[in-house]
Amino acid sequence: MILKTENIVKQFANHLALDNVSIEVPQASIYGLLGPNGAGKTTLIRIINQITAPDSGKVFFDGHELHGNDVYSIGYLPEERGLYKKMKVGEQAMYLARLKGLSKHDAEKSLKTWFEKFEVQAWWNKKVEELSKGMAQKIQFIVTILHKPKLLIFDEPFSGFDPINVNLLKNEILNLKKEGATIIFSTHNMASVEELCDYITLINKSKNVLSGQIDEIRHNYGDNIFEIDYRGETLKLKENLEGNYQILNDCEQKFFRKMTIKASEKENTNVLLSRIIRDVEIVNFREIIPSMNDIFIKLVEDDK
Secondary structure (H helix, E strand, C coil), X not given: CCEEEEEEEXXXXXXXXXXXXXXXXXXXXXXXXXXXXXXXXXXXXXXXXXXCCCCEEEEEECCEECCHHHHXXXXXXCCCCCCCCCCEHXXXXXXXXXXXXXXXXXXXXXXXXXXXXXXXXXXXXXXXXXXXXXHHHHHHHHHHHCCCCCEEEEECCCCCCCHHHXXXXXXXXXXXXXXCCEEEEECCCHHHHHHHCCEEEEEECCEEEEEEEHHHHHHHCCCCEEEEEEEECHHHHHHHHCCCEEEEEEEECCCCEEEEEEECCCCCHHHHHHHHCCCEEEEEXXXXXXXXXXXHHHHHHHCC
16 A cells, blocks of 8 residues: 555635545555545645645555655646746756756656657747647646656646547556556546546545445446347247346347346346346347446435
8 A cells, every 4th residue: 555544634714625534545556536626635635745734634655654755756746737937848847857856867868758758849948838738738747757756646637638648648647557656646537537547536525435446336336237139039038037127128229129127136147147048149238337427426416
């Protein structure tokens, strides 16, 4: 476990931002930090980065209680961008790389490699204020990961990017994981969560309302609904399903029929399949698993 928070509480004036929030982030994983606006995600990220301190609770990093020098092992890309507009891009990148402890030679060598990979080398001598939002974010992403920190924290990393550059960033995040980095990212993009994340925590109204492995969470929130594409006698199939199953839909397709059924309780798929194949040919069979977007909306709506 590379990062662990225990019962973090943070109050701002009359607003309780975090209420006993605990999370555990496994090593070399991608961990999604989810929640509606104002839920407390950014406050938790700032506490992990030691930008602010909790009122109570503890943060543990890499086997010890978090301390000042851990800043060199953490890379943070905030949602609000913070480049100096009047500085040249290369000068700014070098300055930030040196702050992270890289020598001038190593910083320049690594930056040139990353600038070429992200196709921004032509902007080295341009001023930051000349960059588009997406281009500026590429520069900040580069300087965030340049010192190869053990933990990377990205707050809305895909904001301002077109689909091509979103894919570029996703591929680099996956490569960083392969190289042993642990990534936490906060986002409202549920499709990216399903595509990238191994684990998630959902924070709502300052509390941790859901944590776990993403596939397990999706299966646990399933409604025992199955979709079957088949050829054969519909009446006999319906007879075989009587009792434990509710038929939600049955319609004719071009080359087969499609039936959607709901099991009355958690179903062993082998038992269900044995009932189906008695009299029909199965073309396709799948359990309908809710998306993270569906689960997110359900939990937040139920918590109102």
